[in-house]
Amino acid sequence: MNTRRLVLFVAMVLLLLVPMAAQARGAAEEPTEEGLEIVTWWTAGGEAEALAALIDIYRERYPDVEVMNSTVAGGGGSQARGVLASRMVGGRPPDTFQVHGGAGIIGTWVVDDFMAPVTHILEDNDWLDVFPEDVIDIISYEGEIYSIPVNIHRSNVMWYNTAVFEDNNLAPPQTLDDFFSVAQELQQLGITPLALAGTDGWEPTHLLESVLLAELGAEAYRGLWDGRTAWDGTQTREALATFIAMLDYINPDQSAITNIDAAEYVAEGEAAMTVMGDWVHGFYLAIGLTPGEDYGWAPTPGTGGNFIMLTDTFGLPIDAPNPGNVERWLTLVASREGQDTFNPIKGSISARTDADRDKYDVYLLSAMDDFARDSIVPSVAHGAAAEVGWMSRINDAVTFLVEDKDIDAAAAELQSLADQYAR
Amino acid sequence: MIRSKRELTKAVVIVSPSIVLVGVFVYGFILWSLRTSVSAWEGIRPDYTFVGLRNYINLFQSTRFQIDLWNTAYFTVFFIALCIVLGFLLAFLINRDVRGEGVFRTIYLFPMALSFIVTGVVWRWMLNPTFGVNILLANLGLPSDWGWYTDPTRIAGFHVALTSLILAASWQFAGYTMAIYLAGLRSIPHDVIESARMDGASEVLIVRKVILPMLRPITLSAVIVLGHISLKIFDLVMAMTGRGPRFATDFPGVFMFETTFTGNRYGEGAAISIVMLLMVALVIIPYLVHTFRKEDQ
Structure with missing residues (x-):
């Protein structure tokens, strides 16, 4: 009796296990056949919608491919990068990220050596010419292109409250000298001239990159990242001095606020200006402000004619399980339709020069015009100019600079970092 | 205790899975971190080229890490002191048969049920210099220009901004110390206190000479528990203040996270975590040795 029961039990367990095992195998194999896993850190309203719209087109074109949208929230991408690092090193990369x-x-x-070149995607479609040369430069390494830009954001934008300037008969500053005279007047009126953030550590660097560009010009600014321009040279030190002088005109709670808080100070008229990337435009639209009426924009004082860019891109990991699907994804990303679907929703401009202008709003059109005309240089605060190890240490040095205001120490530290990293 | 060989085998079989798991996932990874901390690993691809103590030397030379160590020391001392004083006072008051004792006990203990993230976000708003508690102080006619966690002033290496973090952390853990002190107070035999009272000792004297000495083991475990929390503090800081002005509210945990996962400098990150481990070990190991010795007796 006892033995029979045991046999029956074992038989039942086996019966249960067989289909489960079969299912598990099926689940493990399916994505390697026809999936596409995309890892991003786009969680906020506009950006998540923009990605979804792009994925919708992909699904329409390739209905058999199961697209998996893996979003990793948090930390401006630092969480996503952590997850990504363990997957890449562990040999199980997503298809694209x-x-x-x-x-x-x-x-x-x-x-x-984690990425495969994707130059042929642009070559085969004759798209090498529709992307500006400066952009191609930034995404290339040793003659090959390694990622496809889906958008362009601008870093050197000064956002200002139109009412504050009009009510006080002031004009938005165009040069650094303008800035200081306007700032002085605003301060006497009891308005914080410049809103600056700091909680996440990179915001002061974001302002500094504009000031560096204003003082050095595009060519010398580029030289900072490949060792041609000295960080402790006269011009760079002047830029550091200007940066410090600007700090006399910022909000006292700088270290406690985020870049969106700073933008809000400007929206409410508590502060007159802030220097931040053009995602601020998306934020202003979201809180119901009218571009041109409630708020205005201009290149950061002294940087007119220059465009500090940052770009989100997608690449092809060498071990990607579905390289064919990734190539089709990258082709869509690079296409005119893909760019013009994604960017108006995300609040950024197309990386291509042939965008359909009807789809973009007044700010984005002005950014587009500048992008076509200006010298384009990479942003350091957002990972375009310097690798993350260098970037994180620049952020640390700038955090000290903001409080200590010690130009000698900062210049020496920044130069020693450049000695270590610039190439 | 173990009587036969058979029982020994049984015991080994029963505990071996957890020994293996702890061995691999705790001690194995500690050793791995140790190895990483003396390696040149920077960037994503692991690189175990031996570089000796270079990462440690760089670390102790960096101003940011020196600030972090001072912050940890000051934070630990003030956080523990405040929790113990407040916890004891609350426990002492509640222990005097107040009406609604259960309600008060629950209220004081409640913050402990929150995560440091929630505490951090709430206190971040409350102590915001522009729209936080300063407005309340201004309405009351009190000085209201406090910078709280944005204040960059230092007094003898102590960053004033730390007080905000100390307040928030103590708010969360004073209830915990209250609870264990309350348990301790309840376990003091009544006749001991009664006889002291009969001998004519004042209440203050009873507290100082009878109650406090009998609570010493409680205080010790409170210090250990709070100490290891404060030495590893990370989530509260991330949610509440970030690095602060000139790293005024920076801690080794935050530095470790940024170095490793934002900067991809794994070697240096591992060195920071090993230093943190040593700091905690300095607190825990003497305590463990002390406890085991007592058990042996």
Whole structure:
């Protein structure tokens, strides 16, 4: 009796296990056949919608492919990068992932042989000419392109409250000298001239990159990242001095606020200006402000004619399980339709020069015009100019600079970092 | 205790899975971190080229890490002191048969049920210099220009901004110390206190000479528990203040996270975590040795 029961039990367990095992095998194999896993850190309203719209087109074109949208929330991408690092090193990379174009992908992934070149995608479609040369430069390494830019954001934008300027008969500053005279007047009126954030550590660097560009010009600014321009040279030190002088005009709670808080100070008229990337435009639209009426924009004082860019790109990991699907994805990303679907929703401009202007709003059109005309240089605060190791240490040095205001110490530290990292 | 060989085998079989798991996932990874901390690993691809103590030397030379160590020391001392004083006071008051004791006990203990993230976000708003508690102080006619966690001033290496974190952390853990002190107070035999009272000792004297000495083991475990929390503090800081002005509210945990996962500098990150482990070990190991010795007796 007892033995029979045992046999029966074992038989039942086996019966249960067989289909489960079969299912598990099926589940493990399915994505390697026809999936596409995309890892991003786009969680907020506009950006998540923009990605969804792009994925919708992909699904329409390739209905058999099961697209998996893996979003990793948090930390401006630092959480996503952590997850990504363990998957890439562990040999189980996603099919493609969002990564900052420039040093963000080259220094982290390309140099260490994790990525396959994707030059042929642009070549085969004759698209090498529709992307500006400066952009191609930034995404290339040793003659090959390693990622496809899906958008362009601008870093050197000064956002200002139109009412504050009009009510006080002031004009938005165009040069650094303008800035200081306007700032002085605003301060006397009891308005914080410049809103600056700091909680996440990179915001002061974001302002500094504009000031560096204003003082050095585009060519010398580029030289900071490949060792041609000295960080402790006269011009760079002047830029550091200007940066420090600007700090006399910022909000006292700088270290406690985020870049969106700073933008809000400007929206409410508590502060007159803030220097931040053009995602601020998306934020202003979201809180119901009218571009041109409630708020205005201009290149950061002294940087007119120059465009500090950052770009989100997608690449092809060498071990990607579905390289064919990735190539089709990258082709869609690079296409005019793909760019013009994604960017108006995300609040950024197309990386191509042939965008359909009807789809973009007044700010984006002005950014587009500048992008076509200006010298384009990479942003450091957002991983385009310097690899993350360098970037994080620049952020630390700038955090000290903001409080200590010690130019000698900062210049020496920044130069020693450049000695270590610039190439 | 173990009587036969058979029982020994049984015991080994029963505990071996957990020994293996702890061995691999705790001690194995500690050793791995140790190895990483003396390696040149920077970037994603692991690189175990031996570089000796270079990462440690760089670390102790960096101003940021020196600030972190001072912050940890000051934070630990003030956080523990505040929790113990407040916890004891609350426990002492509640222990005097107040009406609604259960309600008060629950209220004081409640913050402990929150995560540091929630505490951090709430206190971040409350102590915001522009729209936080300063407005309340201004309405009351009190000085209201406090910078709280944005204040960059230092007094003898102590960052004033730390007080905000100390307040928030103590708010969360004073209830915990209250609870264990309350348990301790309840376990003091009544006749001991009664006889002291009969001998004519004042209440203050009873507290100082009878109650406090009998609570010493409680205080010790409170210090150990709070100490290891404060030495590893990370989530509260991330949610509440970030690195702060000139790293005024920076801690080794935050530095470790940024170095490793934002900067991809794994070697240096591992060195920071090993230093943190040593700091905690300095607190825990003497305690463990002390406890085991007592058990042996």
